[in-house]
Amino acid sequence: MLLTEIFQTLEYRGNEQEVELHGPYFCSSYNDDGSMKCVERQPWLGDGYYFWDSRVQDARWWGETVYPKTGYMVCKSLYDQHSELLYDLLGVTKYFEEFVQCAQYIKKKKGS
Numbered sequence: 001m002l003l004t005e006i007f008q009t010l011e012y013r014g015n016e017q018e019v020e021l022h023g024p025y026f027c028s029s030y031n032d033d034g035s036m037k038c039v040e041r042q043p044w045l046g047d048g049y050y051f052w053d054s055r056v057q058d059a060r061w062w063g064e065t066v067y068p069k070t071g072y073m074v075c076k077s078l079y080d081q082h083s084e085l086l087y088d089l090l091g092v093t094k095y096f097e098e099f100v101q102c103a104q105y106i107k108k109k110k111g112s
Contacts, residue, residue, distance in 0.1 A: 002081040006051040007059035012071035023075050024049055051077075 008024045019025075028047045030036060052059040056074060063072030079086070089096045 003078045004054060004081045005056075006053055006077050006079055007056050008049070008051050008075045008077070009059045009062045009066070010073050010075060011067050012073050016073065019073065019075060024051070024077060051079075 010019065010023075010025065026048070027050055030047075052062065056076070059074045063074060066072070081088075081091075087095055087099075089099055
């Protein structure tokens with residue numbers, strides 16, 4: 001097991017206790033009823049959990065860039081870097097090659 005700090009940047013809404021109890025937060029394009037959210041910022045790489053790995057200064061940069069009017073908070077958590085659920089594109093070359101093959105397959109199927 002290799003525990004690594006990760007950081008999630010959230011818009012500040014004055015709800016620190018709720019965030020502490022219920023975070024981290026899943027970023028989705030859809031409401032619970034399946035309807036599309038009417039928001040300005042959509043998840044830029046699709047639905048999922050978004051974290052900054054190891055570098056809290058990156059999480060702060062994101063907050064300053066994306067939430068300049070409302071402010072932001074940065075939440076810290078830990079994950080097991082050796083987890084089978086992690087698809088490490090930087091540390092495991094095999095995973096990166098698989099990712100490239102998937103991207104090429106999708107591009108071919110879409111005719112891009």
